[in-house]
Amino acid sequence: AIQLTQSPSSLSASVGDRVTITCRASQGISSALAWYQQKPGKAPKLLIYDASSLESGVPSRFSGSGSGTDFTLTISSLQPEDFATYYCQQFNSYPFSFTFGPGTKVDIK
Amino acid sequence: EVQLVESGGGLVQPGGSLRLSCAASGFTFSSYEMNWVRQAPGKGLEWVSYISSSGSTIYYADSVKGRFTISRDNAKNSLYLQMNSLRAEDTAVYYCARDFPGQDLWYFDLWGRGTLVTVSS
Numbered sequence: 001a002i003q004l005t006q007s008p009s010s011l012s013a014s015v016g017d018r019v020t021i022t023c024r025a026s027q028g029i030s031s032a033l034a035w036y037q038q039k040p041g042k043a044p045k046l047l048i049y050d051a052s053s054l055e056s057g058v059p060s061r062f063s064g065s066g067s068g069t070d071f072t073l074t075i076s077s078l079q080p081e082d083f084a085t086y087y088c089q090q091f092n093s094y095p096f097s098f099t100f101g102p103g104t105k106v107d108i109k
Numbered sequence: 110e111v112q113l114v115e116s117g118g119g120l121v122q123p124g125g126s127l128r129l130s131c132a133a134s135g136f137t138f139s140s141y142e143m144n145w146v147r148q149a150p151g152k153g154l155e156w157v158s159y160i161s162s163s164g165s166t167i168y169y170a171d172s173v174k175g176r177f178t179i180s181r182d183n184a185k186n187s188l189y190l191q192m193n194s195l196r197a198e199d200t201a202v203y204y205c206a207r208d209f210p211g212q213d214l215w216y217f218d219l220w221g222r223g224t225l226v227t228v229s230s
Binding site for chain 2: 032034036038042043044045046049050055087089090091095096097098099100101102103
């Protein structure tokens, strides 16, 4: 099955900073990748699907890019409510399974 | 309101059983594929099981195959996870998650708040 890695595993940033998180797939997956945000004690929230499509209701400061094996989530201007852990996710058709990246924790500098 | 609400978690001894439920509301449950995803304390997300909208197609992660059974009752707008032969490593928050609508869109667009399962003697 295809594996996902994320970098960095954690980062410290300030409000207003531009933040970039990378997800790498062990094999090419076209654009079939999603990004989720999870805050402590809460369920994950879908931010981006199909690598670059913004989920309804998600602020436009979030954007996604990439295809094949390398993907990026960018927060253009970090807001206080954006401090959270971010996960990428993809789907394996054979064997049928869903894979998440290990997560990137974004905290306050 | 569109939502998923899990229940049934708790403390169980190793080797024991537990049945989780997920109640759906605010959308046509019978039209959606559903999943269970878990998260061990302080760890990342792990997909557990998938069920098609009709219930005719089911898949499991290798870590739970043969021990867990997913099912659904579309008349009751409910999803279930029967967990048998529980192990300490099954300790986690269990989320039910809805598949993103649309063909070949394998993402989770709606999540419940989760229910905690603790396996310990």
